[in-house]
Amino acid sequence: MTDVHGTVEPGFESVREVFAAVAADEARDGGAQLAVHHRGRLVVDLWGGDGVDGDSLLALYSSSKGAMALVTALLVQDGVLDLDRTVASWWPEFAAEGxxxxTLRRLLAHRSGVIGVDGGFSLEELADDRRIAERLAPQRPFxxxxxxxxxxxxxxxxxxGEVILxxxxxxxxxxxxxxxxxxxGIDYYLGLPEELEPRFRPALPLLPTPDEAAFLAANPIAPESLMGVAFDLNADPPLDNVEYGNAPAVRAKxxxxxxxxxxxxxxxxxxxxxxxxxxxxPPLLGPGILAEFARIHSRGTDLVTGEDNxxxxxxxxxxxxxxSLSPAAVGHSGAPGSQAFADPATGLAYSYARRRFGFMAGxxxxxxxxxxxxxxxxxxKSA
Incomplete structure (x- = not known):
């Protein structure tokens, strides 16, 4: 059984018990962390598994979309960005191909249709948002x-990011x-400082069970499908998610x-x-702007993943x-299976992080x- 380390405040002992059960699962090989703030206090700070402690820096993948959304919301709150202004009004080259x-609003709601490029990106390109933007501007939407x-x-x-720039x-x-x-003093980085590299623990690949391996073999993703384009499987070679998260250029840029x-x-x-x-x-975002960013702008069958989301x-x-969360709760997951959010209705902030990819854990x-x-x-109960 995996040892669980760290602390919980009184009243949160049950969370430690659940995390211990999670950490005991062999699929947690590689380690996991859990942290929770409640009304500004760190009430849960736990970790367990091979090679991970509370200070280990992990590749948290799409969690960066949450940081991007926070900065965007701050700029809208400041009046610097207008959600209903067109992207091309800031970035004229983007107007190509219809x-x-x-609008920025529709872009943020994943409604642009510009999910990738014909022929895919190289890993070097995917590490550099300016190069991605340069290729996306003339791209036809899908x-x-x-x-x-x-x-x-x-x-x-x-x-x-190009709009913000x-x-x-x-x-x-x-x-x-x-x-x-x-x-x-937040220990989460957009661009990892070189001096913190020794704390980084690489992401680990999925170890599928026989049943999971059989499912994956029977359901390959077509490279030219919308999912294939969105996840850069139309590139040569196709993107390897583990390689992406572990690439020094991705961490740096x-x-x-x-x-x-x-x-x-x-x-x-x-x-x-x-x-x-x-x-x-006080909270960085006022209640009005946070409610607008939390409001559902897209719902139904996702054209890329096929899921209802x-x-x-x-x-x-x-x-x-x-x-169990309130309609005000906002956050974003990360590819290995991590999840993070804020729920201002209860004053909760949550982050679960793991190293090893989970089966269909996006x-x-x-x-x-x-x-x-x-x-x-x-x-x-502790309220």
């Missing part, structure tokens, strides 16, 4: 913009560092779609900045996945169902 009418939604897995960050002259990474990470690196403790603290007061300071603006409205590995429920119940 994309001129696409469906008529605004008519449906589909997960922009590897490109949403480059698209939104054109509007402000600053990169999203610079704004995140200046307004979010540095002021709050931090593509906003999937380059975030940090601890569960750090990502939970990032979400604590919008879940309520933190360190005596929902998107707010950049964030995922996570009450659609975890019914929207958040299944153990999050148990962990989130335990956290919500513990918080309600």
């Amino acid at each position: 994309k001129g009418g696409l 469906w008529e913009p605004g008519t449906g939604h589909g997960y922009h897995a590897l490109v949403i960050g480059a698209l939104v 054109r509007a402000t002259g600053r990169t999203t990474r610079e704004l995140y560092e200046e307004r979010v990470r540095a002021p709050y 931090a593509p906003l779609s999937g380059g975030g690196v940090g601890t569960a403790r750090g990502l939970s603290r990032m979400y604590a900045t919008i879940a309520g007061e933190l360190d005596g300071r 929902a998107f707010g603006l950049g964030f995922v409205p996570l009450a659609t996945r975890y019914p 929207p958040g590995a299944a153990e999050n169902d148990r962990l989130v429920q335990a956290v919500v119940e513990a918080a309600a």
Whole structure:
């Protein structure tokens, strides 16, 4: 059985028990972390598994979309960005191939149709949002913009980041560092400093059971399908997700779609900045702007994944996945099965991180169902 380390505040002992059960699962080989803030306090700080402690920095993949959404919301709140202004009004080259009418709002809701490029990207290109944006500007959309939604897995960050750069002259990474990470001492990075490299623990590949391996063999993804394009399987060679997360260039350059690196403790603290007061300071986002970003803008069958899902603006409205959360809850998962969110209705901020990829774990590995429920119940009892 895997040893569980760390602390929980009184009232959250049940969360430790659930995490211990998760850590005892052989699929956790490689380690996992769990951190929860409640009303600005770190009430759960746990880890277990091979090679991971509470300070281990992990590749948290699409968690960076949550950081991107937070910076975007701050700029909308400041009046610097207008959600209903067209992307091309900031970025004229983007108007090519019938994309001129696409608004920032629809882009953030994964409705642009620009999910990838013909021929795919190289790993070197995927590490660099400016190069991604350069290739996306002339690209034809894969469906008529605004008519449906589909997960922009590897490109949403480059698209939104280019708008932010054109509007402000600053990169999203610079704004995140200046307004979010540095002021709050957050151990979650868009661009991992070289001196922190020794703390990084590489992502580990999926170890499928025989049944899972048989399912994967029987259900290959066609490279030219919408899913194949969105996940860069139309490239030569096709993208390897583990290689992507472990690539030094991805850690250093931090593509906003999937380059975030940090601890569960750090990502939970990032979400604590919008879940309520933190360190005596008010939440970064006012209730009106947070409600707008949490409001469901796309719902139904995802044209890329084929799943029934929902998107707010950049964030995922996570009450659609975890019914115990409030409609105000926003966050984003990461490819290996990690999950993170803020729920301002209860003052909760949550982050679960794992090293090894889980089977079909993209929207958040299944153990999050148990962990989130335990956290919500513990918080309600301690209120």
